[in-house]
Amino acid sequence: MLDHPVVDVALGLALLYSVLSLVASVVKEWVSTLLSLRAKNLEKGIGTLIGDDYADRLYGHPLVNTLAKSKKKPSYIAADTFASALVDLIAQDEDGNPAVAMGDKAAKLVDRVGDDSALKAPLRAMANLGAETVDDLRRQVAGWFDEGMNRVSGWYRRRTQLIIFAIGAVVAVSANASTVHVAQDLWRDDAMRYAIAQEAVAMASDTVSADSVQVSDAILQSFPLGWGSEGDWGWGAWLSHLLGWLLTAAAVSLGAPFWFDLLGRVVKLRGTGKRPGRR
Incomplete structure (x- = not known):
């Protein structure tokens, strides 16, 4: 157990980042x-996997176009649904009638795909690697889609992390939530540091998940935030605040689950501590 002002400052910052996140x-x-x-990210990923031509046709397939409302495109397609719809599209003739059956050789379905299509090579590889029938190929397409969507999920996470960073920057500036100045105030004010550390302990001991925690105005009001009488700012003050805002935005971009987990770890390190002024 460790009862030290540095630990309490770390607790306070972790609590602030958790709430802002x-x-x-x-x-x-x-x-x-x-x-x-x-939905846009999914559409981009599907276009990359099977080519824009087949992607457009896939979104028009009854198994897919019924997944979203008001003519919007779905934000999620199950792997089996994707594979069934795609195989069905390839297996149809120009009149929409089935030209290939599920029990036919996989090569028969692959031959229906044009050589210039982005879909040709992966389907041929699946057929060569053990997909004997069209139904075997359909199951392999489902697995291939799942692997592709793992990459698409990575694209989405990186994209949304940039969005959260931008939101964090706006919140940091609008609330004047400068990491540098909050840390300085927590270090100087023993009573405030202790009170906020106790808030952090209470938050960390809550059994609910980070996503369902109700953000309390009282928590944010405990911190030295906001735009009061700041006085005249020189270059040094501007640079200090800018650094503090950027640090806050970067911390917020890590997400609430990260900070709630770290909050719990620091609470365990701290122990219960002592009130300021007590021996």
């Missing part, structure tokens, strides 16, 4: 929904 996450979800980012 929750705020940023809520705003990010709103932005993602408004801009249909998940």
Whole structure:
């Protein structure tokens, strides 16, 4: 156990980042929904996998176009649904009638794909690596889609992390939540540091997950935030605040789960501690 002002300052900053990260996450979800980012990211990933021509046809397939409402494109397609829809598209003739059956040789389906299509090479590879029938090929396509979507999920996470960083920057400036100045104030004010550390302990001991924690205005009001009487700012003050805002935005971009986990670890390191002024 360790009871030291440095630990309490770390607790205070972790608590601040946790709360601001929750705020940023809520705003990010709103932005993602408004801009249909998940659906657009999925569409881009499918286009990369099978080519734009087949992607357009896939989104028009009854198994796929019924997954979203109001003519919007779906934000999620199950692997089996994707594979069934794609195989069905390839297996149809020009009149929409089935030209290939599930029990036919996989090579018969692969031959229906044009040589200039991005889909030709992966389907041929699957057929050569053990997919004997069309149904075998359909199952391998489902697995291939899952692997591709893992990469697409990585694209989405990187994209949304940039969005959260931007949101964090806006929140940091608008609330004047400068890491540098909050840390300085916590270090100088024993009573405030202890009170905020106790808030952090209470938050860390809560059994609910980070995503469902209710953000309390009282927590943020405990911190030295906001735009009061700042006085005249010279270059040094501006640079100090700019550094502090950037540090806050970078911390927020790590996400609430990260900070709640770290909060719990620091609480275990700290122990219960003593009130300021007591021996």
